[in-house]
Structure formats: C-alpha cells, structure tokens
Amino acid sequence: xxxxxxxxxxxxxxxxxxxxxxxxxxxxxxxxxxxxxxxxxxxxxxxxxxxxxxxxxxxxxxxxxxxxxxxxxxxxxxxxxxxxxxxxxxxxxxxxxxxxxxxxxxxxxxxxxxxxxxxxxxxxxxxx
Numbered sequence: 001x002x003x004x005x006x007x008x009x010x011x012x013x014x015x016x017x018x019x020x021x022x023x024x025x026x027x028x029x030x031x032x033x034x035x036x037x038x039x040x041x042x043x044x045x046x047x048x049x050x051x052x053x054x055x056x057x058x059x060x061x062x063x064x065x066x067x068x069x070x071x072x073x074x075x076x077x078x079x080x081x082x083x084x085x086x087x088x089x090x091x092x093x094x095x096x097x098x099x100x101x102x103x104x105x106x107x108x109x110x111x112x113x114x115x116x117x118x119x120x121x122x123x124x125x126x127x128x
C-alpha cells in the first residue's frame with residue numbers, strides 16, 4: 001500500500017492513523033501538467049487507501065455549511081420519511097440507504113451506516 005506523500009498528496013496524522021489529503025489546485029489554476037500528476041496521485045490514493053480528504057477545492061465555506069445543515073436535517077427525519085426515497089426505488093441508483101443494507105466487498109458483516117447516494121455529473125472545461 002502506498003502511504004508516501006507526493007506532489008499533490010500529503011498525510012495528516014490523527015491519532016494512530018494518517019489521513020491522505022489531496023490538493024486539487026491544478027484543477028483551479030488549469031495546470032495541464034499538474035492535472036496529469038494529480039490524476040496519477042489521486043488514482044494511487046483511491047486504489048491503495050480508498051478514501052481521502054481534499055483541499056484547495058474551491059467550494060465556499062458558506063456552501064459547505066449549508067450542505068452540512070441539509071444533511072443533518074435529512075438524517076434526523078423519521079425512518080418512514082427516509083424510506084420514501086429508498087435507493088432501490090430509483091432507476092438511477094440514487095437515494096437513501098438504511099443501516100445494515102450494505103456490506104463491504106467480500107465481507108459478510110453488514111455496514112452500520114446510513115447513506116444518501118447522489119451523483120452529479122460535473123463537466124469541467126479545463127483547457128480550451
């Protein structure tokens with residue numbers, strides 16, 4: 001497993017673990033070479049570790065706070081309300097996933113988490 005820093009990945013130690021933090025700056029400044037390096041580094045992190053934080057993403061603090069507030073409100077809804085938008089009812093695999101509905105690949109143990117799956121198609125015109 002690759003756990004070394006690179007140009008666009010650094011690690012933040014939190015307790016006994018190190019969290020990869022991916023720098024998205026090449027996207028914001030439209031750096032073609034940087035974007036290729038970022039793509040390689042991000043692929044390594046996804047394959048070798050499976051999760052990461054991002055920095056220099058360009059999302060405003062106000063929008064992040066609004067998203068967090070909306071997420072908290074959704075998960076405080078009664079179970080019956082959340083089940084109205086159950087992911088299995090969606091033709092596009094979007095919606096609510098209740099606790100113990102999923103398990104990690106290759107595992108027989110149910111995940112103890114609730115999820116709301118969304119998908120945005122974001123088209124970024126980096127280079128013209």
